[in-house]
Amino acid sequence: MNQRKLYNITAVLVIISTLLAFSSCIKEDLSECPPRSASVKVRFAINTEDDETGLSNAGVIEKATLYIFDRNNRFVAMSSRNDIVVSREYELDIDLAPDIYNFVVWVGEKAPYYTLPAFADFPAVKPGKEESTMNLDIPANRIVDFTLPRLLFSKVDNKEITGDDQIIDFDLIQNTNTLIFTVNGLERTDNTYSFSIADDNGSYDFDNNYASCKAFQYTTGALFPADSDVLDGTMTVLRLGSNRNPRFTLVNKTTGETLYPSYAGQQTDLIQLILKAYEGKTVNFDRRHTFHITLDFDTNMEATVTVDGWNVNDSGNELYPDY
CATH class of the missing domain: 2.60.40.2100 (Immunoglobulin-like)
Incomplete structure (x- = not known):
């Protein structure tokens, strides 16, 4: 009997507490109301x-x-x-x-x-x-x-x-970028070629900053079409930035010959190639995500580079569009 009275008293107290809480919410002062969830x-x-x-x-x-x-x-x-x-x-x-x-x-x-x-x-x-x-x-x-x-x-x-x-x-x-490669001036063969970008941009924190990541390579293979002397390749890579230095190479995988860089000391930093092509202009890598990169080989197998139709200028001369 005493135990039953105890349960009844407890139930009454719970009801009173609940009513008091709701009575506070009915008033203009809502400070004591339980927080509402939001949609x-x-x-x-x-x-x-x-x-x-x-x-x-x-x-x-x-x-x-x-x-x-x-x-x-x-x-x-x-x-x-x-x-x-x-x-x-x-x-x-x-x-x-x-x-x-x-x-x-x-x-x-x-x-x-x-x-x-x-x-x-x-x-x-x-x-x-x-x-x-x-x-x-x-x-x-x-x-x-x-x-x-x-x-x-x-x-x-x-x-x-x-x-x-x-x-x-x-x-x-x-966070993804498309690189479209075009190569002119090579002798058409049945060999397999490979475009590669070496980088360490595979991880990001939740502010979209680069996080720690071991170096790796993006690669895409390429073959000459049966009816063309132009070698093409397309690659998707993660974030690019003006303070980064991804390295670009072109290799004849069948022979093992490196075709780009085509001479000692030639620029392989993809970001520098883009920035030199757009020298005097602003490249916002957070807003621009497709780049066309063209290699033109001369008879000495030395390549000149254009990015989006602009020559990569190593001489300091004024740039001009190569359309």
């Missing part, structure tokens, strides 16, 4: 000046993985969708209490070439944003000889979620 919609925008990427096409479907960190950059939640169409709005399946949050999103085609953290030990372990990385899946031989699907990144820092329906706009920056 958040996300919208993606494209940040690029490169028409060749096709990123402005509204029908492109991507996979998006969104990470949410609190005001102290500790992981809170993540959400992934496989039906993202650029420029549309999407509602997250995550409820957020009103507070300040940091958002990071990675967007790309649905292909298994990139690894993102799953945070499987959460919430027992609450990882920080500073220890989170996105990594290219580089084969054991350190050779990437496949076409990378495009990868895009964006973040929104210090976003206040108020409890109302809100739209968070992400300006996506593309």
